[in-house]
Amino acid sequence: MNTGTNMHDPWEPFFNEVEGDVKSLLREHGVEGTSLETPPPGMGDLALPCFQMAKKLRKSPQAIAVELGEKLGGKNYAVEVKGPYINFSYKREELLRNTLSALEMMGEDYGRLGRIGKRVIVEHTSANPNGPFHVGRARNPIIGDSLVRILRYAGWDVEAQYWVNDMGKQVMTLVWGVKNLSEEDLPPPERDKVDHIYVRYYQEASRRLEEEDVEERINHMLKEYEQALEDGDLKRHINHPKDKPTRAEEVKEIVEKVLGGMDSSLKRLGVVVDRYVYESQVVVDGTLREVISRLRESERSREEGGAYYLDFSDKPIHGKSKRFFFTRSDGSALYTTRDLAYHLWKLSRCDRAINILGEDHKLQSYYLREALKELGVEKLPEVVFYSFVSLPEGKMSTRKGRVVYLDDLMDEAVRKAKEEVEKRRKDLSEKEMDEIAHIVGIGALRYNIIKVQPEKKITFRWEDALNFDGFSAPFIQYSHARACSILRKAGEAPTPTVKFVERYQEEAELELVKSISLLPHAVYEAAKSARPHIIAQRAYEIARSFNEFYRDSPVLHAPGEIREARLALVLSVRWALSSALNMLGIVAPERM
RNA sequence: GGACUCGUAGCCUAGCCUGGACAGGGCACCAGCCUUCUAAGCUGGGGAUCCGGGGUUCGAAUCCCCGCGAGUCCGCCA
The missing domain is CATH 3.30.1360.70 (Arginyl tRNA synthetase N-terminal domain)
Incomplete structure (x- = not known):
């Protein structure tokens, strides 16, 4: 071990x-x-x-x-x-000594492990830029971002990447909608936010896609766009008015606008993306072309009507899925082929790659993996698959209007948190209460997602999503705030040090030290196995043992040396909890 | 039809990979605790055929097989 x-x-x-x-x-x-x-x-x-x-x-x-x-x-x-x-x-003394020594050395960074000097790229979210996030896929950014934070604590150099789909039919459908529909064709937006405003164009355009000529027009636009990208000429006008932006420029503009709206939701959630990588990049820089020619040389490569595929009949897959098509009959690339190009680029820049994907991408991810092997790549991405969040009445569907938007969920969480703060803290200013409501509401939301294993399906219920008691973020945040409150009242707290080894004799103190001592190992495990819920559990355990200590061991009213040692312990709790919450992307409030 | 994943008290969930000592938590429910550092807390209580059936093993929630139920996928879509 x-x-x-x-x-x-x-x-x-x-x-x-x-x-x-x-x-x-x-x-x-x-x-x-x-x-x-x-x-x-x-x-x-x-x-x-x-x-x-x-x-x-x-x-x-x-x-x-x-x-x-x-x-x-x-x-x-x-x-x-x-x-x-x-x-x-x-042995108690040794456990105490080693824990106190780690605390003394690490201070508020307690929980952080030594630098590994290796690089990991975590790809998460990567949602199509055609409308606001809905709760069905909200697990992705939450799992991904938590993992990013945990890996950083575990000593990795981490980069979070969002792979932006700025190619393909869905995007062109949106673009067609924006160019051809007017406000009168659309219902009013659900909120005044770019992604909500633009999604209406996408939805209406999708409806009209049933009409033959619309479909044809979109396909044509797509081809034109892809051609320009492949020629590396984003400035080229093909069948396109010369005085207007080119198709490529148009797409970029619209995608970036929608993405901007989506990004503001991520920001509010506390999710940080380090780099957006656009699909079109692999077309423009020639990686895609290279991947295609290398795949065509593979022994598995077959051709049918001009389209190329890899033959996986010898693999344990069946039916149509035995064939992985990587080009269409006109020679153009398919989604997974572009993803493959992205992965070659990505894998050459890191020691470890982790992808967070919905379970619907399993087969696609299998193709990707096998194709990478076919290309002689040895370092393969690790994938965390998550099951969907559904509603009691069934699967979320934008088209059927059966969705809960992430923005609405965040609003509701913050609103409920505000209600709770108002109940308890009549002494705080409106501004302070709003800050706390945001921290608590968003924290509760993230925690409720991250505390369960990704492969479990979640049925979304407001009462569960907004649970603020027990095994929840507010419980942990509250414990942190309690610790802060004691430290504030004490004025000054001594740093935990091995000198206090003899001073912790009571059961509640020892249990608390032990609970804190397990954080670094939890970080190691969570980072190794890409399972953030391990940190969620540890945070809860620390908070729980702190609350028991709080009941049994008075701090401020304890006599001299004991008071000193207990204050140091409270400070340790503060460090441990804020590290743990930080790893989960949850803010540790000083008061609530 | 096939492949993959999930199935643990009324509800949610940990443990399953790497088999072991009474299956941990939480919500809800019941009974207590605010003259002491924030009661978003603490203490106690009831509540489990670990989906069913076989097998492997000294020992199975955990591994294997067969079922059942749910989700996902099986496009020259993304």
């Missing part, structure tokens, strides 16, 4: 020592393959079950546990044999 985080992780000395000792002892006895596990609470911190060795050593597991247990013991751990189990406990 080498976490590679050395002095940042208080648990490492314990894990390393126990693991090392157990391994060599088992080797002496010629029994391998038994591994340490986490025992139930109250039974220590690591456990070694002895059932497996029973057959080989021809003794009862209980006898083996006793025998082996006697030979174990170390600087960091104590051993206790319980039936067929050997339990290892991290």
